[in-house]
Amino acid sequence: PKKGGQMYKRMYGVETFVVGNxxxxxxxxxxxxxxxxxxxxxxxxMAKEFPTPVAITYxxxxxxxxxxxxxxxxxxxxxxxxxxxxxxxxxxxxxxYYNKRMRDFSDDDKTLQGAYGYRWRKHFGYxxxxxxxxxxxxxxxxxxxxxxxxxxxxxxxxxxxxxxxxCNTHVYFSIRDGWLDMTVCNRSNDLIWGCCGANAVHMSFLxxxxxxxxxxxxxxxxxxxxxLHAYLDTLKTLEGMQPDYDSYAVRQLDYQTPLVTHPKVxxxxxxxxxxxxxxxxFKNKIFSEVAIPMFRLWVGWKSKNLLECVxxxxxxxxDDWRVACNEWIRxxxxxxx
Numbered sequence: 246p247k248k249g250g251q252m253y254k255r256m257y258g259v260e261t262f263v264v265g266n267x268x269x270x271x272x273x274x275x276x277x278x279x280x281x282x283x284x285x286x287x288x289x290x291m292a293k294e295f296p297t298p299v300a301i302t303y304x305x306x307x308x309x310x311x312x313x314x315x316x317x318x319x320x321x322x323x324x325x326x327x328x329x330x331x332x333x334x335x336x337x338x339x340x341x342y343y344n345k346r347m348r349d350f351s352d353d354d355k356t357l358q359g360a361y362g363y364r365w366r367k368h369f370g371y372x373x374x375x376x377x378x379x380x381x382x383x384x385x386x387x388x389x390x391x392x393x394x395x396x397x398x399x400x401x402x403x404x405x406x407x408x409x410x411x412c413n414t415h416v417y418f419s420i421r422d423g424w425l426d427m428t429v430c431n432r433s434n435d436l437i438w439g440c441c442g443a444n445a446v447h448m449s450f451l452x453x454x455x456x457x458x459x460x461x462x463x464x465x466x467x468x469x470x471x472x473l474h475a476y477l478d479t480l481k482t483l484e485g486m487q488p489d490y491d492s493y494a495v496r497q498l499d500y501q502t503p504l505v506t507h508p509k510v511x512x513x514x515x516x517x518x519x520x521x522x523x524x525x526x527f528k529n530k531i532f533s534e535v536a537i538p539m540f541r542l543w544v545g546w547k548s549k550n551l552l553e554c555v556x557x558x559x560x561x562x563x564d565d566w567r568v569a570c571n572e573w574i575r576x577x578x579x580x581x582x
Contacts, residue, residue, distance in 0.1 A: 260299040260473075266308030269490040270301050271316070271441035275483060278436060278475055285474070294474035301440070306427075306449040306466035307501065308493050310565045311442065312572060315486045319344070320569040321543050323443050327450040328536065332519050333366030339519065343543060350409040359409040361447065364394040378458045381420050392416040395432075412439060413448070418455060424464030425456040431470040437479050440470060450504060457505035493565065502534045502563035534562035542570055551581035 260277065264270045282293030311318040322343040329340050335356045341347040351357055366372045377390045395414035400407075417428045429448050434440045449466060456463045489495075505511045507528040514527045522540045527533050538560040545553030554574050561567035574581075 259297055260295050262299070262301045264301065264303060265305045265490060266303065266493065267311060267441050267445040268308070268313065268492045269488070270303065270445070271311065271313070271437070272486065272488045272490070274299070274301065274436055274441060274473070275475070275480070275486070278473075279480070282474075287474075287476075290476055290478065292474045292476045293480065294472055298469060298471050299473040300467060300469045302465055302467040303445075303449070304465055305493075306445075306452055306463060308565075309446045309449045310492075310569045311445075312492045312496070312569060313483075313486055313489055314572070314576065315483050316437065316442070317573070317576065318442055318569075320566055320573055321539050321546075323446040324535070324539055324566060325543075326443065327447050328515060328519065330360070330362030330365070330447055331450060331454055332515050333362045333372075334519065335360035335363035335367075352407055352409065357409050358407055359394075359400075359411040361394055361411065361413060364396070364411060365392060365451075368396065369393070374455065377418060378455060381418060381425070381455070381459050386419070386421065388419060390418040392418070413444065416448070416451070420459060420461055421464070423461050425452065425459060425461050426464040426466075427452045427455075428467045428469060431468060431473075433472040433474070434470045435479075436473055436475040437483065440468065440473060444468070453504045454511075457503070457511075458508050460508075496564070496568050498564035498568060500562065500564050502530050502566075504531050506530050530562075535566050538562075539566065539570065542574070546574065546577070546581075549581050551578065554581065 260281075262270060262273055262277075264273065278293055278295060281296065283296050285292055285294050310320060325343045326340055334340075335358075337347060337351045337355055337357060340357070347357070348354065365374050373392050377392060380387050380390050393415055394411040400410050412434050413429055413431045415430045417430075419426050427448070431440070434444065448468070449463075452466055453463050511529050514529050514532060517525055518527070518532050518536060522532070522537050538557045541560070542554055542557035545551075545557055558567060558571045558574060561570060
């Protein structure tokens with residue numbers, strides 16, 4: 246239709262996916278993007294983007310680990326960066342130990358301006374997570390548990406100088422019938438590296454953390470992205486990728502270490518782990534059963550010690566992280582010989 250001599254942009258509906266886990270989300274969204282995506286030129290190369298916002302709802306958000314060989318996701322980095330966030334950190338040194346490319350996103354070679362965890366717990370002068378947990382446990386059916394990551398005063402600028410602004414901007418929480426549901430709003434996201442990669446781990450960790458602190462179960466996790474895209478060179482590497490929707494069932498991943506088993510001391514133990522993970526005893530199983538062996542695995546990988554890597558993988562108790570780490574290190578076996 247025309248109005249005032251101008252042609253309206255063709256109208257679309259929001260692209261919606263309801264999936265079990267992140268593996269299903271990545272495969273279906275990638276297929277759809279290849280089909281309906283529009284080519285755009287960006288500051289870092291050609292990309293395909295969905296013509297409308299996209300909503301992805303995860304019914305099993307804790308099935309957060311990717312096993313696609315073509316994607317070759319680094320489970321150690323995803324796991325450790327999620328702990329780094331929950332601890333409210335923004336320093337470059339800690340996170341770049343697990344991924345050197347993080348330096349590319351730092352404005353001052355010391356910190357990351359858009360670090361989500363720092364925004365959650367410190368940036369605005371108070372711990373938002375603490376207040377949100379208090380609200381959710383104090384007010385039945387509360388609708389005001391809003392977590393902010395976008396700071397308009399700092400982030401909404403006339404210039405494009407910063408390398409790192411929050412892509413995820415807000416999170417909404419609600420508890421209904423003993424289940425914590427979470428909706429994440431995102432201004433712009435890379436489908437492969439962000440949305441169905443690192444962010445699926447970051448945000449499901451956040452959901453599990455808040456649910457555990459409130460004494461309820463993890464419900465559904467919905468991510469709403471205003472601009473969801475993928476770069477052509479990355480899309481090309483995933484050509485021929487076969488669906489792996491039942492990755493957890495096929496691999497018989499029966500035991501998953503809970504993120505929080507002792508809520509009263511979790512934050513304190515998290516701080517201790519991030520300072521120095523070795524030589525300490527923890528009540529929360531996530532540290533002894535997963536985090537410490539994964540740290541040992543990374544040390545072994547960096548020192549090119551295959552025996553240490555194999556030993557460390559064998560000590561990871563959580564089935565999903567153990568299998569993912571084993572598959573990841575096996576793909577690199579030649580580099581360790």
